[in-house]
Amino acid sequence: MSDSARKDSPEQAEFRQYCRSWLADNRPADPTVRLPLSALEIMTDEQLSYLQAWQKAAYDAGLVGCDYPTEVGGGGRTDCQRVANEEMLAARTPYFPNVIGLGMAAPTVFYHATDELKQRLLPRLFSGEDIWCQGFSEPGAGSDLASVQTFAERKGDKWVINGHKVWTSLAHFAEWMILLLRTDKSHKYDGLSYFVVPIRSALGKGVTVRPLIKITGETGFNEVIFDNLEVDDGYRLDELGKGWQVAMTTLLHERGAGGLQTPRAGGLKSEGTHTTSAANLIELARNTQRDGQAAANDPLLRDRIMQQLIREHGLAQNQRRARVPALLDHPMRLLLQNKLLASEISQDTAALALEVAGASASLYMGDENAPARGQWPLAYMNSYGMTIAAGTSEVQRNILGERVLGLAKSK
Amino acid sequence: MAQPDNYGFGEEAALLKESARKFLADKFPTATLHSLVAGDHRPERDSECLWDSGLWQEMVALGWTMLAVPESAGGVGLPAVAVAGLAEELGRAAFPCPLLGTINATYVLAACGEAGAAALGEIAEGCSATLAVTNREGSWSAGDVDVELIDGRLTGSAWFVQDARKADRLLVAARASGGIALYWVATDAPGVNVQADAIVDLTRDQAHISFDNVEASQVNANGLAALAEAMPAIWTMLAADMVGAAEWQLQTTVEYVGTRQQFDHPLGFFQAVKHPLVDVMIQIDQAKSLVYNAACALDNEPERAGQLAHMAKASASDMAAFASGRSVQCHGGIGFTWECFVHLYFKRQKHSQFLFGDAAWHRARLADIVMGAVA
Numbered sequence: 001m002s003d004s005a006r007k008d009s010p011e012q013a014e015f016r017q018y019c020r021s022w023l024a025d026n027r028p029a030d031p032t033v034r035l036p037l038s039a040l041e042i043m044t045d046e047q048l049s050y051l052q053a054w055q056k057a058a059y060d061a062g063l064v065g066c067d068y069p070t071e072v073g074g075g076g077r078t079d080c081q082r083v084a085n086e087e088m089l090a091a092r093t094p095y096f097p098n099v100i101g102l103g104m105a106a107p108t109v110f111y112h113a114t115d116e117l118k119q120r121l122l123p124r125l126f127s128g129e130d131i132w133c134q135g136f137s138e139p140g141a142g143s144d145l146a147s148v149q150t151f152a153e154r155k156g157d158k159w160v161i162n163g164h165k166v167w168t169s170l171a172h173f174a175e176w177m178i179l180l181l182r183t184d185k186s187h188k189y190d191g192l193s194y195f196v197v198p199i200r201s202a203l204g205k206g207v208t209v210r211p212l213i214k215i216t217g218e219t220g221f222n223e224v225i226f227d228n229l230e231v232d233d234g235y236r237l238d239e240l241g242k243g244w245q246v247a248m249t250t251l252l253h254e255r256g257a258g259g260l261q262t263p264r265a266g267g268l269k270s271e272g273t274h275t276t277s278a279a280n281l282i283e284l285a286r287n288t289q290r291d292g293q294a295a296a297n298d299p300l301l302r303d304r305i306m307q308q309l310i311r312e313h314g315l316a317q318n319q320r321r322a323r324v325p326a327l328l329d330h331p332m333r334l335l336l337q338n339k340l341l342a343s344e345i346s347q348d349t350a351a352l353a354l355e356v357a358g359a360s361a362s363l364y365m366g367d368e369n370a371p372a373r374g375q376w377p378l379a380y381m382n383s384y385g386m387t388i389a390a391g392t393s394e395v396q397r398n399i400l401g402e403r404v405l406g407l408a409k410s411k
Numbered sequence: 412m413a414q415p416d417n418y419g420f421g422e423e424a425a426l427l428k429e430s431a432r433k434f435l436a437d438k439f440p441t442a443t444l445h446s447l448v449a450g451d452h453r454p455e456r457d458s459e460c461l462w463d464s465g466l467w468q469e470m471v472a473l474g475w476t477m478l479a480v481p482e483s484a485g486g487v488g489l490p491a492v493a494v495a496g497l498a499e500e501l502g503r504a505a506f507p508c509p510l511l512g513t514i515n516a517t518y519v520l521a522a523c524g525e526a527g528a529a530a531l532g533e534i535a536e537g538c539s540a541t542l543a544v545t546n547r548e549g550s551w552s553a554g555d556v557d558v559e560l561i562d563g564r565l566t567g568s569a570w571f572v573q574d575a576r577k578a579d580r581l582l583v584a585a586r587a588s589g590g591i592a593l594y595w596v597a598t599d600a601p602g603v604n605v606q607a608d609a610i611v612d613l614t615r616d617q618a619h620i621s622f623d624n625v626e627a628s629q630v631n632a633n634g635l636a637a638l639a640e641a642m643p644a645i646w647t648m649l650a651a652d653m654v655g656a657a658e659w660q661l662q663t664t665v666e667y668v669g670t671r672q673q674f675d676h677p678l679g680f681f682q683a684v685k686h687p688l689v690d691v692m693i694q695i696d697q698a699k700s701l702v703y704n705a706a707c708a709l710d711n712e713p714e715r716a717g718q719l720a721h722m723a724k725a726s727a728s729d730m731a732a733f734a735s736g737r738s739v740q741c742h743g744g745i746g747f748t749w750e751c752f753v754h755l756y757f758k759r760q761k762h763s764q765f766l767f768g769d770a771a772w773h774r775a776r777l778a779d780i781v782m783g784a785v786a
Contacts, residue, residue: 007416282782297785299775306774309781310701310722317700324417326425327703329658334700337693397686405665405688407679 008083015066015080019087022061027091028054030268037274037382039099040169041220048131048173051097054265055128063088064102064263065126068110073123081261092267100170101125101132103262105178107253109196110260112237112246121176121196126263133174133199135165135181135224136247143395146189146244150181150226159183159236161197161206161229167389171209171222175200180247183240192243195235202229216381254390257335274375276346276353276383278309284371285356295356305356308349315341333404340396343386350380418707420492427489428496431475435504438466441659441752444505448613452749458607460576460616462507467577475510477535479517484531486517491644491709495651495702502655505614505759509574511652512541515645516582522640523593523631530580530595530630539577542645543569543596543620544584544638551768553638558585558622565594565602565622573766575605575618583627584634593634594627601625612762613755643720646767647705650720650727653763654699657730660738660756661691667742678741687737694730701726718780725773731760 008016033046042048058064063084068074096102102125109121124130141148150163163181171177177199184191199207206229211219238246252258274280282305285296295301318341321327322334353376354361363370364377387393401407448461470476479494480486494514501510517534519542520527534540546557547570558567565585572581575598583594596603602625608617631637665688668679678684705719735757739746746753764770779785 285782296782299785302778302782302785303771303774306725306778306781309777310726310774311697313704313719313722314697314701314726317704318696320416321418321696321700321703324420324703326420326428327418327699333692334696337696341693394682394686397689398682400689400692401679401685405661405679405685405692407665407669407685407688408677410680410682410685 009078011078012080012083015077016083016087019063019084020091022063023087023091023093026057026061027093028057031094035094035268036218036220037379039095039097040385041218041382042097042170042173043219048097051094052128052131054094055096055098058088058093058096058263058265059127063265064096065106065122066263067260068106068122068126071115072110072118073126079261081263085261085264088265089267093265094268095266096128096263097170097173098125098128098131100134100178101128101130101176102264104134104250104254105132105176105196107258107260107262108178108194108237108246108250111249112194113196114234117196117234117237125176130175131170131173132176132178133168133171133224134250135168135177135179135197136250137167138164139166143392145180145247146192148180148182148192150179151185152181152183152193152195152231154183155230157233159195159231159233161195161226161231163226165224165226166212167221168209168224169221171199171224172211177224178250180243183243187241189244190241192247193240194237194243194246195231196237197229197231197235199224206230214382214385216378251391254339255336255396256338257332274372274379276350276379278305278312278349280372281305281308281349281353281356284353284376288356288358288360288371290358295358301356304352308345308352311341311345312349315345330404333400336396336400336404339386339390340393340400343383344393347380347383347387350376350383354380414704414707414711418492418703419490419710420496420703420707424490424493424496427478427493428500431497431500432503434470434473435500435506438469439463439504439506441505441663441755444507444614444755445752448507449749449755456609458609458616460607461613462577464577466506467508470508470510471537471539476513476537476539479514479521480531480535481521484521484528485535486531491647491706492703495647495706498648498651499655499658499699499702502652502657503659505656505659505756507574507577507614507616509539509541509577511648512574512578513539514648515542515641516540516580518641518644519582519593519637520630522637526631527637530582533580538579540580540582541572541574541578542584543572543575543581545569545571547619549765551772553642554584554591554635556584556586556591558583560585560587560592560594561624563626565596565625565627568619568621570619571608572605572618572620574616575620576607576616581620582630583622584638587629587632589632591634591638592632593630593637595630596622596625596627600627610762612758614759615762642767643705643716644709646720646724646773647702647709647716649763649767650698650723651702651706653727653731653760654695654702656756656760656763657691657695657698657734660734660753660760661688661695663753663756664688664691664738664741671743678743684741688741691730691734691737694726694733698723698727698730718777721773721777721780724768725770725777728764728768728770728773731764735760 066075066080070076152159179195183193208225288295365374477486478489482488581596602623604621701723705723708716
């Protein structure tokens with residue numbers, strides 16, 4: 001029976017070989033700058049240009065956008081992005097800087113834009129030359145996303161946009177924004193429309209980007225204010241009033257449950273990178289003394305560390321089982337758990353690491369005695385970004401209860 | 412050897428799982444289970460062995476008891492992932508029968524090499540069996556036994572023997588001169604006295620069995636090694652059963668909270684009900700994914716099977732406790748009654764939770780593997 005096991009198709013097998021040998025020769029040199037945990041925390045031009053050069057090289061080699069058609073700058077392959085991702089992760093490459101572009105904007109543009117717009121936008125998105133950001137949340141529209149108030153008023157062939165977006169990661173580097181806004185105030189859902197907007201060229205001319213500082217002290221996300229910004233009607237995706245449906249395409253892909261696999265690289269170990277994993281937690285417990293012996297010998301801590309290890313394995317196995325239809329009760333059941341589980345597991349692992357570190361958990365990144373250079377308190381605080389962003393854990397549980405279990409929709 | 416992406420869960424396994432599910436749903440709906448096993452509600456009730464042996468014989472005729480038996484011993488030799496699929500469906504139906512016991516005995520015998528062939532041959536011919544390997548304390552460590560071999564005969568007692576009154580044969584672990592050895596004994600052999608335990612779980616029977624100078628054929632002199640090799644499969648199959656039972660609990664509860672109205676809404680409208688049920692689903696899925704991962708390791712990378720099976724059973728035990736609690740709680744008052752079917756699964760899951768190691772026990776062993784034992 002193991003002969004019938006899912007294996008690479010001939011195309012995938014050949015492509016895997018290609019990726020592997022290209023990466024062996026072209027994996028970039030380690031950066032001279034400290035890289036943040038993820039692309040969303042990129043703060044400096046040096047960090048950005050190092051990562052952009054890497055994404056461009058990977059795109060030129062055909063490792064980014066593999067499954068998109070060649071007409072829009074893709075590789076024209078079938079189910080090969082997963083292969084490229086696996087090989088890039090295995091080769092411990094840097095991550096890609098244009099994460100919002102690749103994960104959210106690209107599939108949305110692909111499924112909802114005109115051919116002309118796709119051909120214009122996607123190649124520079126895949127290459128990372130154009131960084132993208134996402135204009136969804138507002139001060140008054142968080143979990144209740146459909147209540148966005150940013151308004152576009154029609155003026156001939158153009159629209160005039162006024163409003164206020166928040167939590168906009170990468171906006172300070174972005175050329176483009178995917179923008180959910182209101183074109184009709186009388187209908188909540190059907191009054192929404194969806195645009196792609198060139199924001200960098202409009203800085204100071206209707207667009208203002210201001211940094212927001214996170215609880216960690218890091219910058220990286222922003223608020224964006226629109227003050228009578230004029231945008232061409234050609235930048236609208238799909239029909240007027242269909243913004244909510246378009247946004248669902250974005251969110252589905254953001255939560256890892258969309259039809260197109262997101263190009264993903266990473267794994268590079270540098271001084272600044274630190275993964276919130278059970279393996280790192282065990283390492284910390286081995287190196288932490290408690291009552292004269294390693295914390296790794298404390299039976300209570302061992303039990304709790306194993307709980308985290310088991311959850312981590314469970315999530316990895318969910319992702320594997322999601323591709324085995326005979327072992328699925330509902331096609332979306334595992335995919336829709338991804339974001340919720342990944343964020344909560346990493347939050348709990350980081351919280352446990354602080355307990356393991358004990359008194360030393362008080363030491364932050366500026367302290368030379370801090371365990372793991374203060375990355376654990378940083379990861380713990382940052383984890384709340386993950387359990388809040390892209391639909392809070394509470395919203396995720398509503399979605400799972402309603403879409404998978406079929407329970408009545410909560411208000 | 413690496414694991415195949417799809418766990419090696421191929422067409423044959425999918426067909427078996429689907430047909431088992433349909434067979435049990437058609438022939439043994441929960442109402443039938445309830446009327447069969449829940450006739451006497453008194454807490455001091457006698458411990459009767461209530462089951463549908465006719466339907467069991469149909470399963471034997473379908474070949475389910477020989478699926479795990481290696482082909483060399485006359486069985487089907489299905490991979491563990493396929494057997495896990497069957498175990499999951501039996502758990503979903505909570506069907507009282509000695510299938511899990513027979514599968515457990517099969518894995519221990521298969522670990523005995525040539526020495527296990529004769530007993531496996533009997534299983535392949537339709538004989539059911541169960542393990543008699545546990546001492547009075549209910550120790551979960553292989554080799555902790557209260558049966559001894561004295562003058563070539565078995566003397567002493569085995570405890571917490573599952574479905575003893577439904578099984579034809581016992582695979583007994585006993586202390587012999589050279590260590591723990593395994594013996595194959597007919598349940599009705601002279602000197603074997605099966606004393607039923609009065610247990611909470613209505614879907615199984617359990618017994619302690621005394622052996623009084625019982626003549627027995629030795630299967631394997633090195634029983635400890637065979638038991639140790641088979642335990643990962645035993646943990647995995649029980650965890651699969653628990654996953655199936657928990658899915659029944661979830662679906663039944665979801666149906667109830669979708670129907671029952673309070674405050675002008677179905678209960679499932681309220682997030683205080685909705686979110687815990689989502690958490691039940693999440694825990695079931697974690698356990699299920701880990702079960703098939705462990706089963707796949709049994710088939711493809713036995714050196715990792717122990718570690719992965721510890722994960723599966725630890726996950727399933729915690730999940731079973733949580734899912735059972737929520738199934739009763741979310742049914743409200745009716746869930747607290749004997750007439751509501753949820754108590755059958757609640758009790759079965761409580762039993763399974765502590766069978767062959769609870770969550771903390773498995774995590775402690777997992778930690779020894781992953782982090783190294785504490786000196």
